[in-house]
Amino acid sequence: MVKLSLIQFAPEISNKSGNLKKIEEFCKKSQGDIILLPELATTGYAYPNTESLLPLADKLTQNQEIVKYFQDLASFRDSLIVVGLPEVSEQEGKVSLFNSVLAVDKNGIVEVYRKLHLFGREKKIFTPGSQKPPVFSFRTYKLSLLICFDWVFQELFRLLSLQGVQVVLHSANLVLPWCQRSMIARALTNGLFIATANRIGREREGLDELTFTGGTQVVSPQGELLGALNDDESILEVEFDPAQADKKTIGTNNDRIKDRREDIYKLEWVVKSSHDWEDLKKMAVKAKSNAYTPYSNFPVGAAVMDDRGFIYGGCNVENSSYGLTMCAERSAIFSMVEDKGRKIKKMVIASNSGVYPCGACLQVIAEFADEAEILILNNNGDEKRCRLSDLMPHRFSKLDLT
Amino acid sequence: MVKLSLIQFAPEISNKSGNLKKIEEFCKKSQGDIILLPELATTGYAYPNTESLLPLADKLTQNQEIVKYFQDLASFRDSLIVVGLPEVSEQEGKVSLFNSVLAVDKNGIVEVYRKLHLFGREKKIFTPGSQKPPVFSFRTYKLSLLICFDWVFQELFRLLSLQGVQVVLHSANLVLPWCQRSMIARALTNGLFIATANRIGREREGLDELTFTGGTQVVSPQGELLGALNDDESILEVEFDPAQADKKTIGTNNDRIKDRREDIYKLEWVVKSSHDWEDLKKMAVKAKSNAYTPYSNFPVGAAVMDDRGFIYGGCNVENSSYGLTMCAERSAIFSMVEDKGRKIKKMVIASNSGVYPCGACLQVIAEFADEAEILILNNNGDEKRCRLSDLMPHRFSKLDLT
Incomplete structure (x- = not known):
């Protein structure tokens, strides 16, 4: 009471x-x-x-x-x-x-x-x-x-x-x-x-x-x-x-809550609270469960937060041609860009073994980040924290084109 | 009255x-x-x-x-x-x-x-x-x-x-x-x-x-x-x-309506009505306005509807390395897959001149569609309707791998 x-x-x-x-x-x-x-x-x-x-x-x-x-x-x-x-x-x-x-x-x-x-x-x-x-x-x-x-x-x-x-x-x-x-x-x-x-x-x-x-x-x-x-x-x-x-x-x-028809209407917070990392981890793990990996059987999920505090998920999507396979990290970033996001602040990458992003993903992360905090999660919930600059100390960027 | x-x-x-x-x-x-x-x-x-x-x-x-x-x-x-x-x-x-x-x-x-x-x-x-x-x-x-x-x-x-x-x-x-x-x-x-x-x-x-x-x-x-x-x-x-x-x-x-804080909370229909094409067109055009195209200045937006009636948007996202540029069509599909979607029904692609999808996108569309209706929109609102099978009559698919 x-x-x-x-x-x-x-x-x-x-x-x-x-x-x-x-x-x-x-x-x-x-x-x-x-x-x-x-x-x-x-x-x-x-x-x-x-x-x-x-x-x-x-x-x-x-x-x-x-x-x-x-x-x-x-x-x-x-x-x-x-x-x-x-x-x-x-x-x-x-x-x-x-x-x-x-x-x-x-x-x-x-x-x-x-x-x-x-x-x-x-x-x-x-x-x-x-x-x-x-x-x-x-x-x-x-x-x-x-x-x-x-x-x-x-x-x-x-x-x-x-x-x-x-x-x-x-x-x-x-x-x-x-x-x-x-x-x-x-x-x-x-x-x-x-x-x-x-x-x-x-x-x-x-x-x-x-x-x-x-x-x-x-x-x-x-x-x-x-x-x-x-x-x-x-x-x-x-x-x-x-x-x-x-x-x-x-x-x-x-x-009153369970009878809601979430298949018909969707209500959610746009702005997230200070519990960013928890939200991002949850989203990355959920995204991983949706990965399409019939060829590698190597699912990865990613979640990215932009400088407005908005968060986006992505999973890897394989293709029979192999070369057109898309990584989870980039998939999440593309969603962010589509929603007007232009600057990555934080990212969580979830996989069974806790792998680091590939070079192609680093290059795309770098396009949208001066610096970014990255958290790598494995199946046991172990975390590795790093920054983009740790993973890619020398960047090729649009500045090099001019 | x-x-x-x-x-x-x-x-x-x-x-x-x-x-x-x-x-x-x-x-x-x-x-x-x-x-x-x-x-x-x-x-x-x-x-x-x-x-x-x-x-x-x-x-x-x-x-x-x-x-x-x-x-x-x-x-x-x-x-x-x-x-x-x-x-x-x-x-x-x-x-x-x-x-x-x-x-x-x-x-x-x-x-x-x-x-x-x-x-x-x-x-x-x-x-x-x-x-x-x-x-x-x-x-x-x-x-x-x-x-x-x-x-x-x-x-x-x-x-x-x-x-x-x-x-x-x-x-x-x-x-x-x-x-x-x-x-x-x-x-x-x-x-x-x-x-x-x-x-x-x-x-x-x-x-x-x-x-x-x-x-x-x-x-x-x-x-x-x-x-x-x-x-x-x-x-x-x-x-x-x-x-x-x-x-x-x-x-x-x-x-009561305009004072809503859509930057804080978001409420929307999940199931769309029968006006699919209108919804998809709107979403593709909006996605196009968010395209990141500093190198080509060639913005494209796409919207895809899956077999559950859910719709997803995507835009093209360029990269200073050029090769890691992602098309609007694939970006939209990756969002669909991340949300458990596995089958494309309809797609709208919006660009200034009304271009068709590239081969890489066709290959990724084909991964998730037996057949798909595709509507190509240009800046003047002109529409071209086609099907995946019109654009890619002979497909390489996972069936060829077995």
């Missing part, structure tokens, strides 16, 4: 220290193993532009003051705190502002999620996220994070359910009337718990006044409301067993 | 002629441009096995008696009738029973849809469909068809919305309590109208008694209930403008 505390309150615009103080009081009162707070809980919502919010935004890396603040709060009852706040990030001299949630425990940052689907004027203020929502463990439970308007995009819930997520922690500043009752269908048809912590209160946005709707709630995989607040400042405490989400059956003959 | 008549009644089990008579009376009373009836409206629902329902099932091809019957009814007010009924089909000596809906107008069959997601004991009685739901026009409106338990599978609604469907006609025999209110979220987040015609009454299924829940309803893309019935025998007449579904915006800055 996990205890969830959802905190519904009205952050005061521009009063960050006041809001943090209030959050601290709430957190200390909460009984939850997990404490979920609304979107932009430290700063309030309706800023006119990026510049006005930027000074209140935090970097979300370990040892930042704000992280330590929540880390201390999480230590108080050994809980996981999930809080919405503006995140500033500097990369290659470019400053970006994200609408993020931070998940933190007594050891520091667990995950950061940057809102993928920005709502209304947020589009003018924030940079949208570019990574899929994290899937992570807390105790024995599998969790993920979403923010407010993300709720409209059903693909997220389905994909998280397919990844085994049991509880979606949804941090919100809702102003539209539809989310809360729609979450019943989202939870039910994906078979997971959805906890929405929404704020209350009003803020002026230009000429409009925004009214945040409260209605903080937790919905079960059976579409039941396990608890809900109205529009007052309050904590919702709900206890349930996340493992119930593992049961996807409906009645005796149906299953 | 379109007028929809949704007929809610209790078909009597095994009394097909009685049910047809009742349906006829309802249809003649209805004012709708479109008349939507429940699932298995001609026969009732709770049959113990395939054998007991088979004698009441119909072939759904033009000129069948049942088709003419509904065609006549549709002529009465020049309407479209959508009715659920058991369909028998014979292919290569194998008899299959489908849970289908027939859409028919005064000219005969418009579409037939075979239920993709079977519920409960249906799995023991029916063969599941193997084609995606049809997307078709009636007057100026774009419609699709779903049946009962299909409602759980959000992928269908999203994909139909992405194809521009305005109204989903949902023929049902619902016994679970969740569908009707969940359709609010389905309609709202996909921006389309959903009309559910459900039956009422009770039937005994083995030891259980099934109670069909009525609640026939129409929901708008704004999530409003445009009309709903309770659990009595009745016709629901609703009038609305399907073109409202074309507006996918929410507020001033958001759009």
Whole structure:
């Protein structure tokens, strides 16, 4: 069983220290193993532009003051705190502002999620996220994070359910009337718990006044409301067993996940998470099982990741003329190129004995890589790691043609 | 504006002629441009096995008696009738029973849809469909068809919305309590109208008694209930403008469809419709735009369809060594093989001037095809159609090796 505390309150615009103080009081009162707070809980919502919010935004890396603040709060009852706040990030001299949630425990940052689907004027203020929502463990439970308007995009819930997520922690500043009752269908048809912590209160946005709707709630995989607040400042405490989400059956003959017709429709992440190598290894091994090798009986699978994080598989394809046989490595690269990929970052090559790529493949890899990390896998799962430059120290390239 | 008549009644089990008579009376009373009836409206629902329902099932091809019957009814007010009924089909000596809906107008069959997601004991009685739901026009409106338990599978609604469907006609025999209110979220987040015609009454299924829940309803893309019935025998007449579904915006800055993050997640049909050639041509032309041809400046795109109906793209990928250059045709085939495809059915090759495949590609095509239809496209959209046997009348194949 996990205890969830959802905190519904009205952050005061521009009063960050006041809001943090209030959050601290709430957190200390909460009984939850997990404490979920609304979107932009430290700063309030309706800023006119990026510049006005930027000074209140935090970097979300370990040892930042704000992280330590929540880390201390999480230590108080050994809980996981999930809080919405503006995140500033500097990369290659470019400053970006994200609408993020931070998940933190007594050891520091667990995950950061940057809102993928920005709502209304947020589009003018924030940079949208570019990574899929994290899937992570807390105790024995599998969790993920979403923010407010993300709720409209059903693909997220389905994909998280397919990844085994049991509880979606949804941090919100809702102003539209539809989310809360729609979450019943989202939870039910994906078979997971959805906890929405929404704020209350009003803020002026230009000429409009925004009214945040409260209605903080937790919905079960059976579409039941396990608890809900109205529009007052309050904590919702709900206890349930996340493992119930593992049961996807409906009645005796149906299953919300297994009954999906993957032969008819296909849903998948385009962007992969940080577990690149695991994804690549899996794909290479799977590709190997599809190799067409009636002549050599020497199957090889390959998976390549480009600089956009997209991954492609390939297997060897033999031919009765022998000379037109194609290697797994090149086959994967050709798929990448067809999908606009032009730069190889990582590659996994899987074969029974763990062979290195042939010279022809090295030449084609070199066409699309300044450098590439290559992992060679054999049947026993033994790994050899190398770089293109180890395998082909002197390259012939298009530069030699000019 | 379109007028929809949704007929809610209790078909009597095994009394097909009685049910047809009742349906006829309802249809003649209805004012709708479109008349939507429940699932298995001609026969009732709770049959113990395939054998007991088979004698009441119909072939759904033009000129069948049942088709003419509904065609006549549709002529009465020049309407479209959508009715659920058991369909028998014979292919290569194998008899299959489908849970289908027939859409028919005064000219005969418009579409037939075979239920993709079977519920409960249906799995023991029916063969599941193997084609995606049809997307078709009636007057100026774009419609699709779903049946009962299909409602759980959000992928269908999203994909139909992405194809521009305005109204989903949902023929049902619902016994679970969740569908009707969940359709609010389905309609709202996909921006389309959903009309559910459900039956009422009770039937005994083995030891259980099934109670069909009525609640026939129409929901708008704004999530409003445009009309709903309770659990009595009745016709629901609703009038609305399907073109409202074309507006996918929410507020001033958001759009339910355009805001989707196709860079993060990807949803697509696996099975393609009968418009194979159009799909293949589009894919080949798109692949061509991704060709890597810094040396020849001669881009080629190819798309191949295998015997499962799956399609794959490829483009040419050049190399500074020239000899390791790969053609678009082979690149596409390698992708097919990597995805377990072993038999080529159709292929489109797109280039500026409409060139034929090279000998090396012919040899690789031949490895995976007894025969293949090949369409050669040039920049002006001119098409040349041929077969592999036209291009390579005498083949060297693996048979020659033995």
